[in-house]
Amino acid sequence: MNETPAPQRSVLGLALRHAHLRAARFFAQELEPLDLENHHAGILLHICRLGMQTQRQLVDSMGVDKSMMVRTLDALEARGLVRREAHPTDRRAHAIVATNAGRAMFDQVAAAIRRTEERMTACFTPEERELFHSMVVRFAYAPADEEGLIKPETPRT
Amino acid sequence: MNETPAPQRSVLGLALRHAHLRAARFFAQELEPLDLENHHAGILLHICRLGMQTQRQLVDSMGVDKSMMVRTLDALEARGLVRREAHPTDRRAHAIVATNAGRAMFDQVAAAIRRTEERMTACFTPEERELFHSMVVRFAYAPADEEGLIKPETPRT
């Protein structure tokens, strides 16, 4: 994959696909010594940064199916990194929290994220890097209406 | 997915993942009337823009496995959109070309791509749109300085 076929440069969707694949592979490389999958790290990130999360919240955050989330959390719980606790107000829901081991692992995940982003954005100047990041976020999370159209700018104030 | 968890805004990889998912879903919506999958459209794009391609070239372009490419081309050939022909110089290889129906379908794919990109980049000004596109391409296909970074193993003995 050393060449860049012209169609890929002209089609944004293909470029985004390869950008994501590249980012995911970089991250997987950094996570390899920790024996963690990318989505495991993502879950750890969410519960360590946001505190207790329900499985539903994690499903929404990660954009995966709830049945997948069950299995992923089973694996994380089996490794002693997270725990399903009783939710304080909703007896249907689980409160997913990080264990001490999970928090310790997250410190390493955070370091892996930093290394990954530094490796990935080496082709940018620091200013471009910030700009790129903010534009990707805007693109990824811009509000959309029923037809899927992204509404014009709603600049965060 | 109406809210944007803070971790996703701060982690480039997660934002890229959602950006790609969003783009892929927009494109899939536009392709639905054509009864085409995203990767089918990608292959059609490559052989219509670049001319005859070997399966190996398509594998490299699309970043999928060669065994997957066999099945995908089987489906496209069954629909009469592409044809495997004898390669002019390499008797091992197939020359994948578009049929007349394939070229006609590609015209519709090209229109779907245009609509998709217009819908997706509605949150940007025309200048930002160009900038974003060029930065994604740079990021996705930046030259392989990364190859050195890929191998963290420098075991001291």
Added chain:
DNA sequence: TATTGTTATACTCTATAACTATA
């Protein structure tokens, strides 16, 4: 000996639906 394409296999991910226990 290496490469192109094919086949086979196993594993993961996705998508769906049914089910329970709660709300």
Added chain:
DNA sequence: TATAGTTATAGAGTATAACAATA
């Protein structure tokens, strides 16, 4: 009635390896 989580299943995608024909 709707929601949170679980379980089951089928289909698609990914990753490997073995293989035949050819380079």
